[in-house]
Amino acid sequence: MTRDDERIAIVGGGLAGALLATLLGRRGLEVTLYERRPDPRIAGAERGRSINLAISARGLAALDAVGLRDQALKRALPMHGRMIHPLGKGLDFQPYSADGERAINSISRAELNQALLGAAEATPGVTVRFSQRVTGVDTAAGLLLLEGPDGPVTERAGVVLAGDGAYSAVRRSLAAGGGIDDRQDFLEHGYKELTIPGRGATPDDPGDFALDPDALHIWPRGTAMMIALPNLDRSFTCTLFWPKSDFEALDTAAKVRAHFETHYPDAARLMPALTDDFAHNPVGSLVTVRCWPWVRYGQGSIVALLGDAAHAIVPFFGQGANCAFEDCIEIDRLLGEAGGDWAGALSRYQEQRKANTDAIAAMALDNFVEMRDRVGSPVYRLKQTAQHALERRSAGRYLSRYELVSFTTMPYAQIPRRIRRQNQVVAAGLLGGALLAGLAARRLRRRPGRRRGCARVGT
Numbered sequence: 001m002t003r004d005d006e007r008i009a010i011v012g013g014g015l016a017g018a019l020l021a022t023l024l025g026r027r028g029l030e031v032t033l034y035e036r037r038p039d040p041r042i043a044g045a046e047r048g049r050s051i052n053l054a055i056s057a058r059g060l061a062a063l064d065a066v067g068l069r070d071q072a073l074k075r076a077l078p079m080h081g082r083m084i085h086p087l088g089k090g091l092d093f094q095p096y097s098a099d100g101e102r103a104i105n106s107i108s109r110a111e112l113n114q115a116l117l118g119a120a121e122a123t124p125g126v127t128v129r130f131s132q133r134v135t136g137v138d139t140a141a142g143l144l145l146l147e148g149p150d151g152p153v154t155e156r157a158g159v160v161l162a163g164d165g166a167y168s169a170v171r172r173s174l175a176a177g178g179g180i181d182d183r184q185d186f187l188e189h190g191y192k193e194l195t196i197p198g199r200g201a202t203p204d205d206p207g208d209f210a211l212d213p214d215a216l217h218i219w220p221r222g223t224a225m226m227i228a229l230p231n232l233d234r235s236f237t238c239t240l241f242w243p244k245s246d247f248e249a250l251d252t253a254a255k256v257r258a259h260f261e262t263h264y265p266d267a268a269r270l271m272p273a274l275t276d277d278f279a280h281n282p283v284g285s286l287v288t289v290r291c292w293p294w295v296r297y298g299q300g301s302i303v304a305l306l307g308d309a310a311h312a313i314v315p316f317f318g319q320g321a322n323c324a325f326e327d328c329i330e331i332d333r334l335l336g337e338a339g340g341d342w343a344g345a346l347s348r349y350q351e352q353r354k355a356n357t358d359a360i361a362a363m364a365l366d367n368f369v370e371m372r373d374r375v376g377s378p379v380y381r382l383k384q385t386a387q388h389a390l391e392r393r394s395a396g397r398y399l400s401r402y403e404l405v406s407f408t409t410m411p412y413a414q415i416p417r418r419i420r421r422q423n424q425v426v427a428a429g430l431l432g433g434a435l436l437a438g439l440a441a442r443r444l445r446r447r448p449g450r451r452r453g454c455a456r457v458g459t
């Protein structure tokens with residue numbers, strides 16, 4: 001296949017698809033972006049679908065590549081730490097970084113998506129087509145199968161880059177053709193979004209933040225957990241993570257109120273629309289997609305999966321979008337390195353990214369236990385204080401897992417190895433310290449003995 005007969009199709013105008021379209025357009029390529037939804041700038045966002053996102057170093061680096069970093073940060077609220085809401089005890093603020101300076105950023109998903117779509121549309125060579133649902137790919141014939149407003153159509157596409165989300169139609173279509181291992185692991189937990197409006201908010205006045213806007217709020221409750229991120233309109237979007245069967249059990253407004261007043265009393269007081277939100281907002285699923293390979297080479301087209309379509313992860317490290325953005329940067333970079341050879345670039349893309357996305361998938365699952373169980377414990381607090389003290393004294397040689405994931409662009413796969421090495425050094429240091437202390441104590445114990453010996457000699 002030569003570059004001339006390659007029509008490039010990007011499926012999905014979400015966060016990753018829109019960013020990738022912009023990057024490829026800037027490279028001088030002709031790209032068509034197909035999005036299932038109508039234009040969100042006209043139709044508005046869907047109800048209860050992760051209204052805000054925490055964007056950190058990786059996401060910001062990617063936005064920087066298309067000149068959107070500063071615009072995004074201007075519309076973001078920095079969160080410098082976690083605010084823990086234990087049941088029956090006072091609030092506990094835990095800074096994310098040792099110096100307390102670093103923050104993750106609460107950003108409206110809809111606004112970010114719209115900014116990215118705007119950037120894509122403004123890029124010469126990029127065409128964005130809304131209300132186009134891709135139903136599958138025919139890699140032998142080099143065709144994209146679509147359901148548009150006028151019914152089913154097919155379009156030629158030599159390169160298909162599928163960023164159509166966790167339940168990707170393209171991935172399903174490839175898996176149906178065989179040769180792709182498509183595993184989806186669902187948590188028994190689902191999630192539901194709820195709202196804390198601004199204090200004293202009226203239709204004309206957003207009021208004031210009802211909680212500290214400089215923190216990501218967490219209500220750790222063992223098998224359940226609620227988090228809240230601030231929005232620019234001074235509200236907070238809360239996400240309750242809970243086993244799906246428990247959501248179903250709260251089937252009346254009275255049960256919902258009673259449950260929240262018992263388990264989340266401080267939040268319940270701030271949620272006037274709680275029972276309405278609970279009744280009407282959907283329960284979302286939490287899935288880890290483990291699929292391989294991500295690239296299919298057919299006679300007529302090459303198809304590659306990216307973002308959630310390739311590796312959706314659970315949201316407990318706030319990294320899904322950050323990671324999807326990294327995919328786009330990598331595809332664009334590798335295409336440049338390969339001199340426009342798609343087959344070579346996409347082969348290297350999947351080889352290099354898989355270990356990284358596996359690593360963040362595992363860390364995200366592990367962080368669920370940390371957030372819902374450990375963050376409230378005194379042992380965790382002590383460990384975090386010790387880690388921050390080490391970070392301050394080690395001039396960057398010791399960094400916590402959270403810092404490495406959220407405040408650096410170190411490849412995810414290197415992070416567990418680095419943490420192991422750091423822990424070994426700390427353990428060796430502690431062991432060495434304990435041995436030295438033991439030796440010192442022995443010397444001290446022996447000295448009076450010697451003195452006694454001397455005295456005996458003297459007597």
Ligand SMILES: Cc1cc2nc3c(=O)[nH]c(=O)nc-3n(C[C@H](O)[C@H](O)[C@H](O)COP(=O)(O)OP(=O)(O)OC[C@H]3O[C@@H](n4cnc5c(N)ncnc54)[C@H](O)[C@@H]3O)c2cc1C
Pocket residue numbers: 011012013014015016017034035036037050052053054055132133134135163164165166168169170191239284306307308309313315317318319320321322323324
């Ligand atoms: C509750 C929750 C909280 C989260 N919080 C964070 C966070 O704080 N930080 C973070 O980094 N990540 C977070 N994430 C993860 C993040 O939302 C995803 O990783 C990210 O949106 C992935 O981007 P994407 O472009 O791959 O997929 P999506 O954003 O899902 O975009 C897919 C796009 O494809 C379109 N599409 C779907 N099917 C088709 C089709 N057949 N044809 C054409 N178009 C189609 C969709 O309409 C959509 O526009 C969270 C996720 C959840 C569920």
